[in-house]
Amino acid sequence: MTNRDIAAVLREMALYYEMEGVAFKPAAYEAAADSIESSGLDAATLYEEGGRPALKKIPGVGEGISHHIEGLLKRGGFPEYRRLHKKYPIDVLTLTSIEDLGPKRAKVLYQKLKIKTLHDLERAATAGKIRTIPGFGVKTEEKFLKGIALKKSSHGRYLLGHILPIATKMEEELRRVSGVKHAVVAGSIRRRQETIGDIDILVTTSQPEKVMAVFVGFPEVAEVLEHGPTKTTVRLQNGCQADVRVIADESFGAALQYFTGSKEHNVVVRKMAIAKGLKLNEYGIWRGRKRLAAKTEEDVYKVLGLSAMPPEIRTASGEIEAAKKNRLPVLIPYGSVRGDLQTQTSWTDGEFSIAEMAAAAQALGLEYIAVTDHTRSLAMTGGLDEKKLWLQGREIDALNAKPSGFTILKGAEVNIMKDGSLDIDDEALKKLDVVGAAVHSHFKLSRAEQTARVIAAMKNPHLDVLFHPTGRIIGRREPIDLDIEAVIKAAKATGTAVEIDSYPDRSDLRDSHVRMAVELGVKLVIDTDAHATAHLKYLDLGVAIARRGWASTSDVLNTRPLAELLRWLRTPKNKRK
Ligand code: DGT
Ligand code: CA
Ligand code: CA
Ligand code: ZN
Numbered sequence: 001m002t003n004r005d006i007a008a009v010l011r012e013m014a015l016y017y018e019m020e021g022v023a024f025k026p027a028a029y030e031a032a033a034d035s036i037e038s039s040g041l042d043a044a045t046l047y048e049e050g051g052r053p054a055l056k057k058i059p060g061v062g063e064g065i066s067h068h069i070e071g072l073l074k075r076g077g078f079p080e081y082r083r084l085h086k087k088y089p090i091d092v093l094t095l096t097s098i099e100d101l102g103p104k105r106a107k108v109l110y111q112k113l114k115i116k117t118l119h120d121l122e123r124a125a126t127a128g129k130i131r132t133i134p135g136f137g138v139k140t141e142e143k144f145l146k147g148i149a150l151k152k153s154s155h156g157r158y159l160l161g162h163i164l165p166i167a168t169k170m171e172e173e174l175r176r177v178s179g180v181k182h183a184v185v186a187g188s189i190r191r192r193q194e195t196i197g198d199i200d201i202l203v204t205t206s207q208p209e210k211v212m213a214v215f216v217g218f219p220e221v222a223e224v225l226e227h228g229p230t231k232t233t234v235r236l237q238n239g240c241q242a243d244v245r246v247i248a249d250e251s252f253g254a255a256l257q258y259f260t261g262s263k264e265h266n267v268v269v270r271k272m273a274i275a276k277g278l279k280l281n282e283y284g285i286w287r288g289r290k291r292l293a294a295k296t297e298e299d300v301y302k303v304l305g306l307s308a309m310p311p312e313i314r315t316a317s318g319e320i321e322a323a324k325k326n327r328l329p330v331l332i333p334y335g336s337v338r339g340d341l342q343t344q345t346s347w348t349d350g351e352f353s354i355a356e357m358a359a360a361a362q363a364l365g366l367e368y369i370a371v372t373d374h375t376r377s378l379a380m381t382g383g384l385d386e387k388k389l390w391l392q393g394r395e396i397d398a399l400n401a402k403p404s405g406f407t408i409l410k411g412a413e414v415n416i417m418k419d420g421s422l423d424i425d426d427e428a429l430k431k432l433d434v435v436g437a438a439v440h441s442h443f444k445l446s447r448a449e450q451t452a453r454v455i456a457a458m459k460n461p462h463l464d465v466l467f468h469p470t471g472r473i474i475g476r477r478e479p480i481d482l483d484i485e486a487v488i489k490a491a492k493a494t495g496t497a498v499e500i501d502s503y504p505d506r507s508d509l510r511d512s513h514v515r516m517a518v519e520l521g522v523k524l525v526i527d528t529d530a531h532a533t534a535h536l537k538y539l540d541l542g543v544a545i546a547r548r549g550w551a552s553t554s555d556v557l558n559t560r561p562l563a564e565l566l567r568w569l570r571t572p573k574n575k576r577k
Helices: 003-020 025-038 043-055 065-076 079-087 101-113 117-127 137-153 160-175 208-216 249-262 263-275 297-301 317-325 352-363 386-401 426-430 445-459 486-495 512-519 533-548 563-569
Strands: 181-187 198-205 221-227 231-236 241-247 279-281 286-287 289-293 341-343 367-369 405-413 432-436 497-501 524-527
Touching: 003 025, 003 065, 003 079, 003 101, 025 065, 025 533, 043 065, 043 317, 065 079, 065 497, 101 117, 137 289, 160 181, 160 198, 160 208, 160 241, 160 533, 181 249, 198 208, 198 249, 208 221, 208 231, 208 241, 231 533, 249 263, 249 279, 249 286, 249 297, 249 524, 263 279, 263 317, 286 297, 289 297, 341 405, 341 432, 341 497, 341 524, 352 367, 352 386, 352 533, 386 426, 386 445, 445 486, 486 512, 497 512, 512 524, 512 533, 524 533
Parallel strands: 198 241, 341 367, 367 405, 405 432, 497 524
Antiparallel strands: 181 198, 221 231, 231 241, 279 286, 286 289
16 A cells, blocks of 8 residues: 555545544644645554554654555555545545535535436536535536546646655666666657656666666555566556656767657757758767767767756757757756745644744745735635734744754735626735735636736735736636737836746646746746745746746745845745846
8 A cells, every 4th residue: 555545545534534523633634635645654564573653753744544544555545534535525635626616515426316426427517416515506517617627638647746755756766776877768758748748768788687676666666567678668656657768878978869859859859950961869869870979868868969958948949949049048947946935834724833834945045035914804724814914923033033954935826706806905915025816706707807817916006926827726626718919018018026826736827827927027926835845846847837937046036045036035025026
């Protein structure tokens, strides 16, 4: 049983407790699930080596949950889980992944229509049965159908944030096998695309059989689909396929270039080769039977008169022209964000206190964070009003007064109301270090209305960062209908920064939007939107989006040291550069 399997059961428990209307437990189980999923420690190994006390080393795992995990590891279940699963024999994780379908509604759907699966839901919705339940209506029914369609369309692809840690771990472990020289993840993962079809690993080694034996023996492997000395393909527990190709060391660069892609990029590069009377394939770049280069990617590109392009921008959208002219952008490096400017705490819907979030951020090497809890019109999160923001500010002052080399900024994730106004007074906003605002309601306005609403909000003299510019959640919620170009231009005109959200299924500002912002000289901010300490480590996923959008360090405000960031924030908006 993997950490991911355990996390799934704990998430199910959280949903069951929500159905039952139990207080506190849902949040605790959800937090434990996040923590286990992102932990570098394997729960089964911990348990094997140190029993139940060892499990409690995982943050968020206390007495009760450690008993449950023991039950899962020893017997594949535990009494409370069996009781609730019997009471609600439904695929609650899948059903509640549909927008607007929470656990409470899943319970009603089961009780009234015996809906257990996504298939049942689709059948009931197309038969017009959902609308017969009090409180559901035609709109809800349509929304469910849309949600199902969205889910189907993203089927078979995986979020980068979920796959990258697994791929990186495999790469590192294969590198340690004796005889291995190179082990590198290629394909869409190397290009850091937002979703991933499969994992492609390239290896050069003197002992191919050994590498393949280690690969098929990884604990994540569910099934071996093809096992040979040059190519082996497996399916992982999470459904994703992974393959390892063993290639000749002398053509490593050519193979890496070929298998990194994108296909579109490769098509253009190969045409360039043909135009020069050359041939390019995964074994090298050739004139007739003479191999001109193959050892490194740089060598291969050089034959074509190109400097090597960072994988993230190999999309056939201008990078080849830039490489020809030696005008490639210097992309923002991974690890260069100094502070997270969107985090939520237990003051609202986050799991941890301000002090805990700050300590975790500092442990990751960050220099500052902004606490940006939700504000009052988001009542379900316990959103803060002016008074509570002030009180929170006093807590932050007290924490900052202790010498730590780390700074907590006062902020908020203010709500943009339907008319574009903000739900907190200007006087209170003025006292904050950094004000973010986002759309959290009225997602379905027309493009013209939605655009005007967001632009009106950006005109507020205290709004520093537009959070969640599009509101998209991958595979779950369509973006709001927005004239994004007009919004980005308004950001420039008003001196407002725009957020790149690093959370794995958010990235609601897309690479193409980032590129537009960079071209227009709009400042960006990279945040995790952390609701728990375990989320803070997602910052580099946001850096990947920034890189895909051709952003440099200077485009991203929170790569700056604190004093410089504060100088920008304290400059009146119409004077910001
Ligand atoms: P994915 O797996 O759907 O997220 O996307 P990729 O880009 O990883 O695609 P994949 O796994 O099918 O192939 C890996 C790379 O191999 C791809 O990016 C470029 C190269 N490649 C594969 N098939 C072809 C092809 O037919 N033509 C060219 N030029 N390159 C190919
Ligand atoms: Ca791939
Ligand atoms: Ca592949
Ligand atoms: Zn929140």
